[in-house]
Amino acid sequence: MALLLLAAVMPAGAAAVFTIAENGTAYSAVIDINQTDTYPFMETGVLGEQIPAEVTEVRLYNASGNVSFQKDQTGITFPKGNYTISYNGTIKDAHLLLSLPDLTAADVHLPAALDVRNPFMGQINPGGKVSVDDQGRVSIHWDRTGYIEVRFYDPTRESILYLFANIWGVVAIVLLTPYLLMRRRSR
Incomplete structure (x- = not known):
């Protein structure tokens, strides 16, 4: 139910939306992909290397409904086409660090209790534009990025x-x- 609501509020034209949970230990992702047959779930390691991300509740769907896929250690494979992928992942030490397979427009939404704007404590990768809505929720938007890095507090x-x-x-x-x-x- 929450993922359907997340997909309904996804901004027009966004290719990837990551929503941080209220307690800051997990996130939900909704990603639009076009003309592909694989999607890797990757994090960036300490030395900048790509490592498989542990994700749960993976769902692949398009306008006609759910689509079956094969999952392995690094990602999923499926028939070539345009899809939306949704999944959940965990966050360690208030630091979201994900690698995207292509340059992608992306958004990260934080709950009102979390923030990134103090430069001594928060961090986002270059190109991110921070905004705050009237309820105190912080959002970060990238027009084109190959990775997501958000350190919040x-x-x-x-x-x-x-x-x-x-x-x-x-x-x-x-x-x-x-x-x-x-x-x-x-x-």
């Missing part, structure tokens, strides 16, 4: 960053004040 992590920065600011002031006072006296 919750309000607790942002509060901890500000607390850490304030503590170090106070430490710097306490340590620099005697030096500056002595320097002023010596003049």
Whole structure:
């Protein structure tokens, strides 16, 4: 049911839409593909290599309904044509890192409790345009990208960053004040 709703709200012309779950540990994907007979599910590894992504609830369909496919370790194969693929995947350490088989228009939607806009904590791959709707949900759009990289955070992590920065600011002031006072006296 949720995937059908996701497909219904998919922006016109989008080739790939990834929606992050409320808790930030999973995502749902809806991807339009054209004139192909395979689709690999790949993540980008630590060294930039492509590794198979673990996905669940894979569904392949077109205007006439569900289409059967063969699944192996790296992806799925099916009769050549135009389809929509939907599936679910997991996110590790608040970092979504996926490799796309072709340059694709893509969107990532985060729930209102997650954000990417603080450059000290959040990250998106180049070309992404961040927008926020009236309910506080963050969306990132790429016109053409070969991979998706989104590092997001919750309000607790942002509060901890500000607390850490304030503590170090106070430490710097306490340590620099005697030096500056002595320097002023010596003049």
